[in-house]
Amino acid sequence: MATNTREAHGDLVLENVTKEFADFTAVDDLSLVVPRGSFFALLGPSGCGKTTTLRMVAGLEQPTGGRVLIGETDITGTRPHERPVNTVFQSYALFPHLTVRENVAFGPKRRKAADAMRLADDALELVQLSHLAARKPGQLSGGQQQRVALARAVVNQPEVLLLDEPLGALDLKLRRQMQVELKRIQSEVGLTFIHVTHDQEEAMTMADTVAVMNRGRIEQMGPPERLYDLPQTAFVANFVGQSNLGVGRIHGTDGDFIVAEVSDTKVRIPKQRSEIHDGQVMFGVRPEKVRIHESQPVGTGNDVRAVVTDVSFTGVATQYLVTVPSGANWTVYEQNLDVEPISLRPGDDVWLSWDPTHAFGVPVDEDGRKAALAEDGA
């Protein structure tokens, strides 16, 4: 039985997985498929259940409902050591009484690999730590420890490698370096990586697929570009990048567009880009898709009056904070393509416009309502 599940291979599948602690549901009816060999990122705010999800995949926690499968093999209920899964822990969890090499060789030895030490040395080479193999973990820097933790997991060539914020403790430079490193290792060894992070940039740049988690549920899952371009919930719209949002009511259609009224202004949303087709809708548009004008633009048919509250020049772009009639604060990024000097000041009346094909519509929920009002871009 043990060897059976340990040799399972294929996609990682979670089916309606639920984890309830005494009085708290940490993971709520979660289903997903991670294709074999892909780099999957789990993104979400603190406490949303990312670590708990990983622990259930690793077998360190048993789900209170649902199944975990690798390929065709159901591994629910098996013990961690019976699973072809390895974890890089949030806090490394290196064995303090063993040397770096012994730490890395721990897994291969347990699997009775004949050349455990050689495998360990290869893995250490991969993370460029061969020269520290004889040290104890206590004698390494944080970044080095992290790389040992990575080597210790990768050396086993597991079906699924779980990384729980493995870069959390690093400074920015080392972090970028390790991101590149991780990506390289993943493509070299071709394992399924599940990478937990709450750094959206990290998730976007590294992963093939990103899942955004919130309160124990997956809000949306897909390639990073798609998540950014077409968020399906207000939470995602705000957690992945920034969005300008407004709550409105749908009035009708106009060709391929839905027409909604948001604080006395009619806005259009492409039909395919809206989750909602009648009743209340939350309208959204990304800040860089919005143009800012000193007078009402002609011909766009999609414009809003606003008052500038803040202007900040960031080099290639200028960021404006404006207040729209609904009272929400919107953000506008304007590329500094023109050579003209910036003429807008806080307090100026302006007009905003955007190409309606870039707008999106998501269901109205509490998260979104709050976001629409508190949106401040600060």
Place this chain on the structure above:
Amino acid sequence: MSRTRSWVSDHLAMIIAVAVLVYLFLPVLYTFVFSFNNYRRSNITWNPEGSPTLKHWANPCGAPGVCPALVESIKIGALATLVATILGTLIAFALVRYVFRGRSSTNVLVFLPMATPEVVLGASLLTIFIQGFRMDLGFWTVVIAHIMFCISFVVVTVKARLQSLDPRLEEAASDLYANPRTTFLRITFPLALPGIVAAALLSFSLSFDDFIITNFVSGNETTFPKFVYVSYTRGIPAQANVIGFSMFLIAVLCVIAAQIIGSRRRGVAA
């Protein structure tokens, strides 16, 4: 002016500390000095006539009964330590690693012997050995009693060590294909070992130095502290001072060696 004041108050604690250490060592010094006393009848006062002598050091077993008592103490200490360390370590593992019914009563039961004065422990054991179990007092009753009071100290020591271990290390081991047995042998046990060793050393020193409980349950059995106490009225042979001071030396050397090895092991950055 505030400078001098701050110098004094900065060093005041250290000055007091050094004075206290001197105070702690004063009786040890006396024991040491009197091991060279060339006394006639009683080693209680210094004999000004005889010059200091090494003869007690040259012949530490010279006084009747002193070495047999020492041997008994070592035997009792070793046995009591072995059993108490095993039993106490098992309890500590259960308390730290498992959630079970009766856990807080177990904690109370472990705490109570430490909160009970030794006379009461001794008196109750004497009563049960005589009235209840009808055992002959001697070597074994002493061993039983010592195991009893050492268990609690072992539990407390090992428990503290286990609690300071990161549970994630065991999770990491099982994540790396170690079954529960291997996890215990390769990770948990080696990491708990320093605590278990400390507990064993503590047990041995508690058992070796115990007098009050031993005196209740020992019958004709004579341990080293009992030997010293009993011979006090007749005059303690200087060989007792030799042995007492040697124990001190051995212990100090052991502690220093352990410290050095420990700091080597832990490595530079730890």
Place this chain on the structure above:
Amino acid sequence: MTTAFAASAREAGDPQLTPPRRGGRRRGWTPYLLLVPGLLWLTLFFIVPLVQLGSASLQSQWPGAPGYYYRDVNVGNYVDALSSYGVHFLRSLAYAGLATVLCFVIAFPLAYAMAFKAGRWRNVMLILVVAPFFTSFILRTIAWRQILADDAPLARTLNALHLLPGGHITETWVAVVAGLTYNFLPFMVLPIYTSLERADPRLLEAGRDLYADRLTTLRTVTIPLAAPGILAGTLLTFIPAAGDYVNAELLGSDTSTKMVGNVINSQFFTVLGGYPTAAALSISLMILILVLVLGYVRRFGTEEVL
């Protein structure tokens, strides 16, 4: 030795004692299997003896057959014991209390210096605190008898200065309290040291920043930081001191400084028919100490002592 005291200080101080592990652990029989041998031992040789001692404390003597007893509920034993030896009880509490206070006064600066001032001498000092206790405690107590003896330098000097009212140090309560203080000092030093050592020295600096004057810092920052250690230390000092009889025996007088431990000891071994009285005294002492400890812990401590 160090570790256990440290550990008991932790017991008293650590608010996150035994966090049940993430997700708990398999229930089932394993914990009970681990517990059985040790708890069986404690039950057989701690609980059962106490019960037996309790029943012995209620036994009556066969009339005309001293040394032979029968089962009874003779509460009179307690009345006799406490009326005849109540003064010894009070004396034990007074001596032990005084020794505990003295221990604290001596131990605190030492622990403080070790934790904050000793720097790299820290471990050396720690060894020095524990080291004397590897010489048998009977030997050390006898050494005190020699140090405090009438013809030794200390008593002679004091006598020459007319500072010693009775002319003796030994055979007085002063010697007994001094002996108790000495013998249980490390039990006070080590827990206090452990809790201070774990404190962040920056807290003290912050305190000094806020209050400037050192006494206020001591009162408002340092002592509260050491509180768990002080709690553990006072218990570890007071309990054995209250039950001790060796110091009173070796340093005190034959009459006026006897503690309850001496009475129990002699009633058991030398007084024919003293057995139920000794048992009654033991049980009373145990109950008294438990009540005091519980009250004290309730008042000052956290429940983690248990």
